[in-house]
Amino acid sequence: MILFVSGEYPPDVGGVGDYTERLRAALGNASCPSDVLSRREVGRWDARSLVRLVRRAPPEGIVHIQYQPAAFDLLGDVCLMPVVLRRTRPRVRVVTTLHDVRVPYLFPKAGRLRWRAVQLLAHSSHAVVAADERDLDALRPHKRYVIPIGSNVACAPPAGYDRAAFRQSLGISDLTLAYFGLLNASKGLDSLLQVFEIVLAARPHARLLLLGGSAGASDR
Incomplete structure (x- = not known):
């Protein structure tokens, strides 16, 4: 047990x-x-x-x-x-x-x-x-x-998934920083946004992609 x-x-x-x-x-x-x-x-x-x-x-x-x-x-x-x-x-x-x-x-x-x-x-x-x-x-x-630790996120693309078409629909550029997770205060998103401002100044075509929901139960 x-x-x-x-x-x-x-x-x-x-x-x-x-x-x-x-x-x-x-x-x-x-x-x-x-x-x-x-x-x-x-x-x-x-x-x-x-x-x-x-x-x-x-x-x-x-x-x-x-x-x-x-x-x-x-x-x-x-x-x-x-x-x-x-x-x-x-x-x-x-x-x-x-x-x-x-x-x-x-x-x-x-x-x-x-x-x-x-x-x-x-x-x-x-x-x-x-x-x-x-x-x-x-x-x-x-x-x-x-x-x-093992991952609890299964790699399961949807049926008919096309990587190029998916990226184009989201406007994802060749230089894209991706964040995956909830928007919790403890995740350091403020630091990520500050760093991305520096990246954007040097690479105007860069994009920041946030994948996830709003704040989790622990931050409410």
């Missing part, structure tokens, strides 16, 4: 929720049962969420934490989950997936404190899955199992 702990989950809109739902579906197809603990049951991810986690955790099996700071209200309590589970559910193995640990500036030294909390989360987990190569490199010396 696998219990997923995710700050967002459908019908919430967000990449973490979509990833978790698709992973659960794939595991279900492999006859591996799972359940999910999300915001709908927890409400706010403060210290009380740790109590709910212990109540929901199986006596043995896996608890898989889908960590993204904004989805967990930018609170550090979630980083204590592996420690709490090791003490209360010793036969449970904890896996943590780090989706995006770099969030906007909050106050002086907040970044250092947050990274220490993430390190506690990662080091107290039995295995870590990471989306960012920098996180993988930082964690490999300290963890036995550090795994690159």
Whole structure:
């Protein structure tokens, strides 16, 4: 039995929720049962969420934490989950997936404190899955199992897809920068737009293509 702990989950809109739902579906197809603990049951991810986690955790099996700071209200309590589970559910193995640990500036030294909390989360987990190569490199010396994340976006062009015609319909030039994802504040779009202004000054025919929806549930 696998219990997923995710700050967002459908019908919430967000990449973490979509990833978790698709992973659960794939595991279900492999006859591996799972359940999910999300915001709908927890409400706010403060210290009380740790109590709910212990109540929901199986006596043995896996608890898989889908960590993204904004989805967990930018609170550090979630980083204590592996420690709490090791003490209360010793036969449970904890896996943590780090989706995006770099969030906007909050106050002086907040970044250092947050990274220490993430390190506690990662080091107290039995295995870590990471989306960012920098996180993988930082964690490999300290963890036995550090795994690159798999994609939840299937490569499935529509029927009759013609690349040249599709690009022409969107006015895509030979020099096009593409951004794929939700328009969340934590994604750094302001920096991308500033850089694109520099590119556009040098290459007036350049285009910026934004692929995705509006802000996800974690930014609302």
